Amino acid sequence: MYYFGDPTIWLPFVFAGLMGASILIYVVLDGFDLGVGVLFPFANEDEKDRMIASIGPFWDANETWLVLAVGLLLVAFPSAHGAILTALYLPVAIMLIGLILRGVAFEFRAKAPAPHKRLWNNAFFTGSLMTSLSQGFMLGMYVMGLEWTWINVAFAMLTAVFLTVGYSFIGATWVIHKTSDALQIKAVEWAKGGIWGLVLGIGAISLATPFVSARIFDKWFSWPEAIYLSPLPILSALLVFWLWSMLRKMPYAGDRRSWQPFAAATALWVMAFGGMAYSFYPYVVPEQITIYEAASAPESLFIILIGTCVVLPTIMGYTVLSYVIFRGKATELRYD
């Protein structure tokens, strides 16, 4: 425990890193399958089946990253977990009901009698939409410091829409990668329509964060930090430009580069997330509780860390394995 210096310093830092990593993995992975759900109304019946098939083997594990993220918040920073979740009581409840609806709709739409399928398709869409909107809302409230004022709620409603469009964008890039023919062409259009949501969302949060807190403003706009940080916005802008020029020409002959929009979208997500993490560090509840104040006892964190070092690489390993097994274009999902 004392190998790396004071455990009350490095353990909270490591756990903040782990939690950040799970949130990031979650928003990318569940982001794309939530996005597929949000795009549901724009697809016809056959396309819906193929869209479901493209996320069917993955969604459950994708959602587990949310459980890990909130679990790490719970176990590593218990007082922050309480403070954040009681402040976000209502959006959390809406998100949970959304997650319930879409999660079970996966199974029910495939098993219920044909006339009920429409109902479950609607449940899948509604659930995905509720989840995306409430997550965007929570993001906005978090950025604004978790205070329920009119201006904050208005901002949070804006981020709710942006995150939802952002999810549908990354969902569309996933569909581009996993499908072909007419649906793929459709997905390219969806992606072209959705990219603005991502850009506006990242822009809104990047602009709002420094103005909410002078501390964050100083972190970004003081010399020489501004220089060290400049690659972040520049690279993001380049990525957006690259994505746009690529999407305009898609699909390429022989399905070349079909994975690249998804990869570029993921890279954008990582940039945006990195920027946010830099802004808020060392706070876990914005401007109120730092990760060092909220952290659990070192001996408890240490015993979790031992397990994490063994288990997390294993999880990564078999997650990759499952993506490899179900690689390629989505085909019908068969139990046998």
Place this chain on the structure above:
Amino acid sequence: MELETLLLSRIQFAANISFHILFPTITIALGWVLLFFKLRYNRTGEERWMEAYRFWVKIFALSFAMGVVSGITMSFQFGTNWPGFMEKVGNIAGPLLAYEIMTAFFLEAVFLGIMLFGFSRVPNWVHTLATFLVAFGTMMSAFWIIVLNSWMHTPQGFEMIDGVAHATDWSAIIFNPSMPYRFTHMVLASFLTVSFLIAGVSAFRWLIGGRTEGVRVAMKTAIIAAAVLIPVQILVGDFHGLNTKEYQPAKVAAMEGNWETDTGVPLILFAIPDEEARENRFEIGIPKLASFILTHDWNGEVKGLNDFVTEDGEVLHPRVSPVFWSFRVMVGTGLLMLLVSWSATYMIMRRKRGIEGLPKPMLYGLVGMSFSGWLATLAGWYTTEIGRQPWLVQGVMTTKEAVADVPAPLVLSTLIAYLVVYAALLFAYIFVIFYLARKTARGEDIGTRIAPSPAAAPKAMPAE
């Protein structure tokens, strides 16, 4: 703290966790049953085992999804409604929950995809391995959460520093006194629930004409498993009760409806406990039997509820009626399970008649018992959880200390939303199980999950 918020938060948590536990109760054991079907198939190459596998893996997938989504709700509820819990005992509960997520949730979730959709994509042994890992994952998940739950009943291996629990001995925390009993009791409950579910749904399929080899083999496996496990469960339940008597005597007193500490205490079969007057009305009991069961001595001393009221009148025992009644529902259901499974086994074994030996009333009875495991499991959990009140962690913190100061109307409105969703889903779940049963009984294929795209296969099957 408003009283309404506490009560509503308790109801909300109870609603969420009651809904949630229905599905793990099925998946914990059904995973192993599926592995059994798969291994029999690998061994014998007989199609009937695979037929049983293919039907029940769908119920598994459905139950698993229900369990996952309702479980996510649980992980948020700690923070939204019970922040005091993690603030006080987070150092103990945290690592246990973290291990559950890391060693169980990901394992189940990832290999479930391969188990459900990978049969034609991976070698057979990988598919069997995936089935094993999913079953193992559900078991691990049950293990960790039962460790935490048991620790809340019989906390050990910690010290309090400035009002916060700190772990001192992890093996004492994990192997706390009630854990082995509770874990065994729950796993057996799961196997019994699944046995009666398989027997009931198979009997239903048999009755409506789906008399395939797969139905036959599933029903026989389930009935015999139930008959073997129910006496074991009754025995384990007894041991669990003795353990509770040692560590949580107030709970046992409430289960027995016993107000006064006494020797030669009767076993009360029926009574209406009166919390105000602190006595039972309309009591019917068997003399001295409670003493005998709890102390294995006809004149043994059994503690009564009145011992758990402090001198200034604070009541440190649970409300009696819910504990008293849910205990009786559990035991009654268990005894009915014993009766039904043993008679059904006798009918099957008699002159080796197999499933044909089961008369119609028995088949109807089995259908009626399809969800008896749920009833017994819920009643058992109510007994133990309400029985722990007013404590959240026995002797360490009360439930009242942990609740969040959320406005009562907010708790109420979300509670109503959850209840509506849960009621609808429960209805849909049971409906779809019997729909799939009817569909297979008509000989229709339920193997295809999603209709093939017209391009891939011109003769598209009707979408399910």
